[in-house]
Every structure is written in structure tokens, then in C-alpha cells.
Amino acid sequence: MSQISLPDHADFAEKLWHWTFIGICALVFLFLIAPILVIIPLSFNAEPYFTFNAKMVALDPEAYSVRWYQDFWSKTIWRESIWNSLFIAVGATILATALGTLAALGLSRPEMPFKPLIMGLLISPMIVPLIITAAGIFFFYASINEYLQLTGSYLGVILAHTVLGTPFVVITVTATLSGFDHSLTRAGAMCGADPTTVFFKVTMPLILPGVISGALFAFVTSFDEVVVVLFVASVEQQTIPRQMWAGMRESISPTILAVATILICISILLLATVEILRRRSERLRGLSAG
Amino acid sequence: MASETATPTTADVLTTVDGRPLKVALAEAQRTRRIRAVLLVTPLLLFIFATFLFPIALMMFRSVDNPLIAQNLPKTIAVLEKSWNGKGVPGEEAFAALREDLMASRAAGQVGKVATRLNFETSGMRSAVTRTARKARKMKAPYKDQILKVHDAWSKREVWATIKRLAPTITAANYLAAVDRKYDADDNIVSQPEERQIYVTLFMKTLWMSTIVTVSCLLLGFPIAYLLASLPLRHSNLLMILVLLPFWTSLLVRTTSWIVLLQTQGVLNDIMVWIGIIDDENRIQLIFNAQGTVIAMTQILLPFMVLPLYSVMKTISPSYLRAAQSLGAHRFLAYYRIYLPNTMAGIGAGCLLVFILAIGYYITPALVGGQDGQMISNVIAFHMQKSLNWGLGAALGGILLVGVCMLYWLYNKLVGVDNLKLG
Numbered sequence: 001m002s003q004i005s006l007p008d009h010a011d012f013a014e015k016l017w018h019w020t021f022i023g024i025c026a027l028v029f030l031f032l033i034a035p036i037l038v039i040i041p042l043s044f045n046a047e048p049y050f051t052f053n054a055k056m057v058a059l060d061p062e063a064y065s066v067r068w069y070q071d072f073w074s075k076t077i078w079r080e081s082i083w084n085s086l087f088i089a090v091g092a093t094i095l096a097t098a099l100g101t102l103a104a105l106g107l108s109r110p111e112m113p114f115k116p117l118i119m120g121l122l123i124s125p126m127i128v129p130l131i132i133t134a135a136g137i138f139f140f141y142a143s144i145n146e147y148l149q150l151t152g153s154y155l156g157v158i159l160a161h162t163v164l165g166t167p168f169v170v171i172t173v174t175a176t177l178s179g180f181d182h183s184l185t186r187a188g189a190m191c192g193a194d195p196t197t198v199f200f201k202v203t204m205p206l207i208l209p210g211v212i213s214g215a216l217f218a219f220v221t222s223f224d225e226v227v228v229v230l231f232v233a234s235v236e237q238q239t240i241p242r243q244m245w246a247g248m249r250e251s252i253s254p255t256i257l258a259v260a261t262i263l264i265c266i267s268i269l270l271l272a273t274v275e276i277l278r279r280r281s282e283r284l285r286g287l288s289a290g
Numbered sequence: 291m292a293s294e295t296a297t298p299t300t301a302d303v304l305t306t307v308d309g310r311p312l313k314v315a316l317a318e319a320q321r322t323r324r325i326r327a328v329l330l331v332t333p334l335l336l337f338i339f340a341t342f343l344f345p346i347a348l349m350m351f352r353s354v355d356n357p358l359i360a361q362n363l364p365k366t367i368a369v370l371e372k373s374w375n376g377k378g379v380p381g382e383e384a385f386a387a388l389r390e391d392l393m394a395s396r397a398a399g400q401v402g403k404v405a406t407r408l409n410f411e412t413s414g415m416r417s418a419v420t421r422t423a424r425k426a427r428k429m430k431a432p433y434k435d436q437i438l439k440v441h442d443a444w445s446k447r448e449v450w451a452t453i454k455r456l457a458p459t460i461t462a463a464n465y466l467a468a469v470d471r472k473y474d475a476d477d478n479i480v481s482q483p484e485e486r487q488i489y490v491t492l493f494m495k496t497l498w499m500s501t502i503v504t505v506s507c508l509l510l511g512f513p514i515a516y517l518l519a520s521l522p523l524r525h526s527n528l529l530m531i532l533v534l535l536p537f538w539t540s541l542l543v544r545t546t547s548w549i550v551l552l553q554t555q556g557v558l559n560d561i562m563v564w565i566g567i568i569d570d571e572n573r574i575q576l577i578f579n580a581q582g583t584v585i586a587m588t589q590i591l592l593p594f595m596v597l598p599l600y601s602v603m604k605t606i607s608p609s610y611l612r613a614a615q616s617l618g619a620h621r622f623l624a625y626y627r628i629y630l631p632n633t634m635a636g637i638g639a640g641c642l643l644v645f646i647l648a649i650g651y652y653i654t655p656a657l658v659g660g661q662d663g664q665m666i667s668n669v670i671a672f673h674m675q676k677s678l679n680w681g682l683g684a685a686l687g688g689i690l691l692v693g694v695c696m697l698y699w700l701y702n703k704l705v706g707v708d709n710l711k712l713g
Contacts, residue, residue, distance in 0.1 A: 032592060033536065052557065102334065103330060106331035107331060116702065128694060130650065132346060135674045136342075136346040136348065159341050163342045223540075224542065252549065256546055270538055274538075
């Protein structure tokens with residue numbers, strides 16, 4: 001029984017409060033979601049303006065066009081930045097997922113010493129202001145450039161993005177492992193499987209949803225990251241966020257709205273994947289019937 | 291055989307099959323397990339140390355590092371330390387040392403840096419240093435008069451005091467500058483001139499803006515977290531998507547949206563003109579100022595408030611409220627006395643997280659902040675990328691980092707990082 005529904009005997013004040021509350025919530029949800037949704041129709045604007053004109057409101061087909069999408073696709077710099085973004089994000093995701101999952105496995109063992117301290121250190125890249133991380137990594141790369149050229153290289157950006165992505169993997173995988181029944185691995189061992197087999201046949205399938213969610217978080221973190229790229233990358237590693245950043249600092253062209261719409265579609269896809277995984281994971285671990 | 295006879299197998303010492311005392315065997319097994327756990331964490335820990343903690347430590351060192359003068363004017367410093375009492379202009383010995391030092395650093399191509407550094411302390415020193423260095427080679431002893439003839443800045447006592455003061459390779463000067471203080475020529479800490487006092491105000495403004503963002507997030511987040519926690523799971527899951535979608539949407543996309551919505555020719559102003567609240571001529575400047583930064587940051591950070599609130603509210607049983615009401619409390623009193631105290635853990639977690647993330651914000655203020663919406667991160671970026679005053683940038687960053695670490699420690703203490711919720 002929910003507390004939200006109004007009992008039949010509610011008096012006027014209670015009814016008034018109830019509907020005011022619903023109204024407030026609706027406004028907050030509007031505040032959350034409207035800025036994202038407003039961009040989508042505007043990206044199909046036939047005119048180079050950032051607002052709805054009378055024709056658009058009247059749903060006149062002539063007021064809409066895909067010219068900004070064509071513009072986006074026809075520019076080499078945007079096309080290249082897609083590949084750069086994907087390449088860097090995939091590299092950082094693989095590294096962050098591997099390192100983060102291993103660490104989460106260790107952290108969720110009861111024997112792990114100094115757990116709060118180590119956990120605190122591993123999560124800190126998420127907390128430390130990005131500008132400090134970016135500047136620190138920039139100076140560090142600059143100081144070792146004679147031995148290993150990381151400034152202005154793909155590897156440099158990937159390593160930096162891995163640092164930023166690992167906290168998310170650690171958090172999601174430890175969360176999945178918190179409900180993990182350790183007698184299952186013992187059962188596997190008693191049936192004669194060696195630790196590696198137990199890991200891949202028993203543990204991995206159970207924590208896989210958490211690992212994939214963590215990987216998606218790491219992917220988004222890298223795919224959306226601009227500050228480190230500004231400090232560490234050269235023009236060769238131009239990514240989508242950096243290209244957007246440059247466009248927004250000069251003069252916004254509606255092409256950015258087209259890019260933004262594409263990115264929104266990607267986030268919807270990712271969010272849907274994570275939600276499905278989360279429910280599957282909860283079902284597998286018998287936590288809820290969500 | 292040997293082990294069997296060596297171990298006492300009396301009835302009161304339990305042993306394993308191979309005859310070792312159970313206690314020893316257990317401790318050993320525990321140790322192996324602990325080592326295994328540590329080994330799993332080690333790769334990431336090393337990685338974080340090498341590419342995150344060490345670089346930040348390196349940058350923090352930059353905020354106190356001051357090698358330039360010590361490296362380039364070693365002889366001058368030695369003479370000043372030895373035979374100058376800080377009063378009046380030093381004697382011939384110091385001028386001779388200065389000539390040698392400047393010749394050496396000119397050969398090493400460092401004179402420009404020395405000139406810039408001294409000029410930063412006393413204006414006019416750039417030309418004094420470069421000109422003296424250029425003419426030093428042709429001078430003949432005694433040097434004092436010739437050097438004074440090249441540039442009369444060397445006749446000022448403060449210049450020599452400054453060189454002596456800049457001699458230590460570790461300095462607090464950057465931190466002093468970061469809190470609007472500086473050393474005068476005689477090592478006293480004094481306030482910066484009025485027009486250069488900007489950083490304390492900026493720190494205050496950053497804290498103030500972060501506080502407003504945090505409070506706004508709490509005020510907006512509390513009702514919807516409550517709604518989500520009270521609705522049956524089927525409906526709340528659907529509404530939860532509305533909270534999570536912004537969380538997954540690119541920061542740059544959301545910032546772009548706010549520009550589109552709030553700019554003077556933007557959607558919100560258009561709607562207000564259309565409804566008739568404002569005239570077409572008096573459109574409101576909603577963005578490219580502090581207000582725009584706060585609005586955009588509130589929307590961007592709101593999910594970080596809603597998620598911890600929701601997970602705490604979910605655990606509060608509705609029967610508490612019913613019990614309070616059946617004991618005679620009015621609905622509102624019951625909320626205030628029973629429900630609200632129970633949500634404190636969530637309020638604390640959400641507020642701390644939002645505040646921590648807000649004070650280090652860079653992208654949104656840089657794009658929508660205009661002149662007065664800039665925060666401390668933006669000034670750090672300015673010093674790192676534009677003015678190239680890395681020492682000052684690192685010192686500002688150091689102060690910010692200490693603040694964030696203290697809040698993070700508090701968060702860890704109160705909430706625990708392992709309770710961080712990501713949807």
C-alpha cells in the first residue's frame with residue numbers, strides 16, 4: 001500500500017496539500033528532463049536559430065530539416081572525432097573494467113586488510129576536482145616525455161581516462177558482490193574445479209551484470225570527458241566532447257544540437273541496457289522481484 | 291613419519307590430518323587468503339598511484355618549488371648570506387658575484403626566466419637583469435660602478451633583499467598569493483594591494499555558489515525522492531528513468547541545452563514574451579552569469595541528491611508514520627518529527643556529495659558562467675593554460691584539494707564510500 005494515495009476521508013487541506021505536492025514533483029521532473037528533450041526538435045530546425053519559430057510550433061514540415069545532421073556528417077573533423085572518441089573510450093573501458101573488477105573481487109573478500117582506506121583511495125579519482133587531476137597528469141606526462149611520449153598520444157589519453165573510469169567499475173562490481181553467496185564458490189571448489197574454473201564458471205556469470213554496468217559507466221565517463229583531453233591530447237586526438245567544447249566557446253552552430261541529439265540517443269540506449277542488467281542481476285541474486 | 295613424532299598429539303591440541311595444530315593451519319590458511327585478496331587489489335592500486343596520486347603529488351610540489359633563483363644566482367646568494375646585513379647596497383664582492391652568475395645563466399639561456407621572476411617581484415627588473423647580463427662580459431673589475439651605470443635598479447636595497455629572500459628552494463609565496471598575501475622585501479607577510487585581492491573573494495564565491503546549488507538540489511530532490519520511495523515499484527521505476535537519464539546524458543549536452551533554453555533569444559525568454567510576462571525589448575539575461583551557472587549546475591547535480599535520498603527513504607517503514615498518527619500526531623507533525631529525522635542519513639550523504647562535486651566544477655561555469663559565474667577551478671585552469679603561473683595555479687589547486695579531501699573524509703566517515711549509489 002503506498003503512502004501517496006489519498007484516503008477517502010481526506011479533508012480539504014489534505015487534498016490541497018496532496019495535489020500541490022504532485023504539482024511540485026511534476027515541475028521538478030520537468031526541470032530535470034525538459035532541457036534534454038528541448039534540444040531534440042530544435043536540432044531539426046531548418047533555420048540556424050536556437051528557438052522555436054511559429055512554423056515549427058504549427059508543425060509545418062517545411063520548418064524542419066535534417067541539414068544540421070548532413071552538416072555534421074559532411075565535416076571530416078566531426079567524423080574523425082567520432083572514431084577518436086570511440087577508440088579512446090573502448091581502450092579506457094577495457095583497462096578500467098579489468099583493473100576495477102579484479103580490485104573489487106579483492107575488496108569484497110572478508111580477509112582484505114585496510115579496506116576503508118584502500119576503497120577511499122580507489123574511489124578518489126571520482127571526487128578530486130577534474131581540473132586538478134588533468135593538470136597533475138599533464139605535468140606528469142610532460143616530465144617523463146623523454147622516456148615515454150604520453151602527451152599528445154592516444155595511450156596517454158586512454159590511461160588518464162582509465163583512472164577516471166575505474167571508480168565506477170569498483171563501485172558497481174563491489175555492489176554486485178555484496179549480495180554474493182560465497183558458498184557457491186566453495187561448492188564449485190568441492191566439486192573439483194580449480195580457482196580459475198570457479199571464477200569463470202561460477203563467479204563471473206553471477207557478477208557479469210555488475211561488470212557490464214561498470215564498463216558502461218567507464219565508457220560514458222571517457223566518451224564524455226573533455227578537461228583531461230584539453231590538457232593532455234593534441235589536435236590528433238580530437239574527440240567529440242572537445243569538438244563540442246570548441247564550438248560552444250566560439251559560436252554555437254546548430255550542428256552542435258544535432259550532435260547533442262545523437263549523444264542523447266546513445267545515453268538512452270546505455271541507460272536502458274544498464275536498467276535491464278540491474279533487474280536481471282537482482283533477479284539472479286534473488287534480491288527483488290522488480 | 292618425522293612430523294608425526296615431532297608434533298605432540300595430545301588430546302587437548304586439535305590437529306589437522308597431517309598432524310599440524312589446527313590453530314597454526316588456520317592462521318596459515320587465513321594468511322594465504324589475505325595475500326590473495328591483496329594481490330587482486332594491487333594492480334589497480336599501483337596504477338592509481340602511478341597515474342593519479344603521484345602526478346597530483348608532483349603538482350603539489352610545484353606549488354612550493356622555487357629552484358630558479360637558487361640555481362641561477364648561487365654565488366650572489368652566497369655572498370649576500372655571508373657578508374650583507376640587509377642594510378644599504380652590498381659591496382663590490384656581491385656585484386662581482388652577480389656579474390659571474392648572470393654571465394653563466396646567459397650562457398645557459400636562463401636569463402629571461404630570472405628576469406621575469408624578479409620583475410614579478412619588483413617591476414622594472416626585467417630590463418635591469420637582461421641589460422646587465424648582456425654587458426657583463428665586457429666589464430672589468432671593479433664592477434660595482436659599471437653595473438650601477440647599466441641600470442640604477444641595482445642601487446635599490448629592496449632588489450638585493452628580494453634576491454636573498456628568493457634563495458630558499460622551498461617557498462610559501464604561492465600559497466600566500468593564493469590567499470591574497472605576499473612577502474615584502476624584508477620577509478614580512480603583508481596584504482596584496484587592493485586591486486590584486488581576488489582569490490579570497492573567489493574562494494568565498496565558490497563556496498557560496500556550491501552552497502546555493504546544494505540547498506537547491508535538496509529542496510528540489512527531497513519531494514521527488516519521497517514520491518519515488520512511496521510509489522509502488524512499477525511506477526517508481528518508470529519515474530526513476532527521468533532521474534537517471536540526465537545522469538547518463540553528456541555534461542556538455544546538458545550545458546548546451548541550458549544555453550539554448552536560457553539565452554536572451556532562447557526558448558524560455560521566447561515563451562515569457564509570448565505569454566506576455568516581459569516585453570520583447572526587456573528580455574532577461576538568465577545565462578552567462580552566476581545565476582545561469584547555479585541553475586545549470588543544480589539540474590546537473592540533482593541526480594546525485596535524489597539517489598542517496600531515495601535509497602534511505604526506501605528503508606523507512608510507512609508504519610512509523612501510521613503509528614505516529616494513530617498516537618494523535620497531525621499528519622504534518624508526524625512527517626516533521628518521525629519521517630524527517632529518519633531521512634537525515636540520506637540528506638547528509640546527498641548534500642555532502644553534491645557539495646564536493648560542486649566546488650570543483652569547471653566545465654559548466656566555463657561555458658555558461660560569463661564574467662561573474664567563474665569558480666575556483668576556472669581560475670586554476672587559467673593559470674595552468676593561459677598565464678602559465680603554474681606555481682600559483684598549483685597553490686590554488688592545493689587549497690581546493692585540501693578542502694575536498696576534508697569533505698571526502700567526512701563523507702567516508704558518515705556515509706562510507708562503499709555506500710555510494712550510482713542508480
